[in-house]
Amino acid sequence: MAERMASARRPAVLAGLLGLAALLLFLRGLALQLPPDRWWPALTAPAATDIRQMLVHYGFLPRFAMSLVCGAALGLSGALFQQVLRNPLAEPGTLGVFAGAKLALGAALLWAPWLLAFGPEPVALAGGGLALALVLSLAWKRGLPPFAVVLGGLVVTHYLGALNAAIALFHHAALSDLFVWQAGSLSQTGWRPTVQLVVCAALAALAVLALLRPLALADLEDDGARNVGAPVALTRLAAIAMAVVLAAMVASAAGIIAFIGLAGPAIARRAGARRLRDRLLWAPLLSAALLALADQAVQMLDPGREVSVGALTALFGAPLLLWLIATARPAGAPPRADGVSAFIARPAPWIVLLVVLLGLAVVAALSLGRTPDGWSWTGPAGWPAILPWRGPRVAAALAAGAMLATAGVILQRLTGNAMASPEILGVSAGAALGLVVVIWGFGAFGQAPLLAGASTGAAATLTAVLALSRRSAYAVEPMLLAGLALAAILNALVTVLLSSGDPRATLLLGWMAGSTYAITAWDALIAWLVAGAMAIVVPLTARWLAILPLGPAVGQALGVARSPSRPVLLLLAAVLTAAATLTVGPLSFIGLMAPHLVRLIGFQRPGPQLAAAALSGGLVMVAADWLGRNIAFPWQIPAGLMASMLGGAYFIWLMRRR
Structure with missing residues (x-):
């Protein structure tokens, strides 16, 4: 009994501490703007002749209120998604709602501005709802299992993000206001947006109260819930609608604020909120306190410049979530193979076919292209002129494609996790963080220091993810959470650097898009030297890669668990990811797509799977580079973005078929 009461008090204590910290920073900021004896007049009836009172009344106070309301709405939205989908990873960001809202608003600004006649809210709501519908449709046939929903959400978010980035490349000036919005800003010039959001959130909260009992029964299996009279389908649909409305309203009012909808419910659950009633109470309160604290810290750290609060919430929330993963109780063994039964007994003909296809793709990429006079084919005789x-x-x-695919195979076999890849586990983000440290910390731009920095960042990130996931036996959810957290830290850091006005940030943005436009012969030689060295070393690890997916017990019996297998494989995956990231940036999808593709074909043994994945990854990346060079001629779409769009479209098609 005492333990239960203590567990019930922990969320309240944590919310109180976070809220108190936010309040103290708020009062300190208020004191810097006005003496305490003018606080009440500034709140109730600001003097028109006192500019400081006007700024406090119409800017500082509504901003604090907006941070509380936005945080509470996102926390409630995340808690609803997690309850209905029975998935602790579900929140507006991981389910594609924010990505859909951003793409819809960008498209409306460019091609249908009349849709914004009634404000951005309907457009954001429609975009977020359609994106979520697509995510749910990918896993609908299998009953919306958590693993499939998370995978679908990540794929759709990545795909829509790539489309958004491609549109931004060609319409940068027209979408400048959208860039400010999508970074997440709570700045206010009055009380009207805050009041509108308060009304919307209050109505949604009342609707959730009406759904409380049916939602609580959602913890039962569907048949059990129906037996006690719960309208399962209608309840889920209504709760999802409320969650989408809350997220879309926040996005339209304050932009994309990362991590709050995931961190609040996760903290509440970890702090002891076991019942649905408790989670729906404490998740919004914790999220509100967390967002308010982050926003006040932003204003306190740099009062003279507007820094994206959406970026800072990731910097605040991601380490907190990493701590939760590290201290979580093991949840059982992870799902191992993804149920693929196809098996190729003689892989050699398939390998030869992939080699032929890759050769044809290289020849086409070198010979076929668009010029100001139209399409042209350059035969071998003209290659000396175009090869440079x-x-x-x-x-x-x-x-780069071959290295990312090889790293994906290593990670999936090392962890026994079919979703492991450099992109999803945050390894590419770690490599990018290493580059940022080298460029900003040491001012180095050479290939050697950049490769060393990227390799160190990738290795450190991968080691951290695996260490954090070890207690759960490398289960899917902790690994995904860790990867999402580390990727969020990278995105937050890049956003902060871009807002700094430093010219190096523009170079970083172009590199992150994965452009091969400025690749030199020396850059290509470095990439091939690393790929060639890995082609010699990685096949020597085939026995480890065959045994490790069978689990630690089998590995212990065969002596692999006591060998240096994990450190060596970690190092190989880190170097492969770092070298590829230097070439095509951190956005590619190849590390996830190529291993899945060859496993579906039937490549199950590690040796043939490595070879087939490397060839497939190279083929897709060459095709992506050629398409990016020609599809919008004379403009170019970076190869990394093109690969993300190709990979995302392939995965969406694949998941709809299964």
């Missing part, structure tokens, strides 16, 4: 221009980028794209 097309050769390095094609060679670098091939090497």
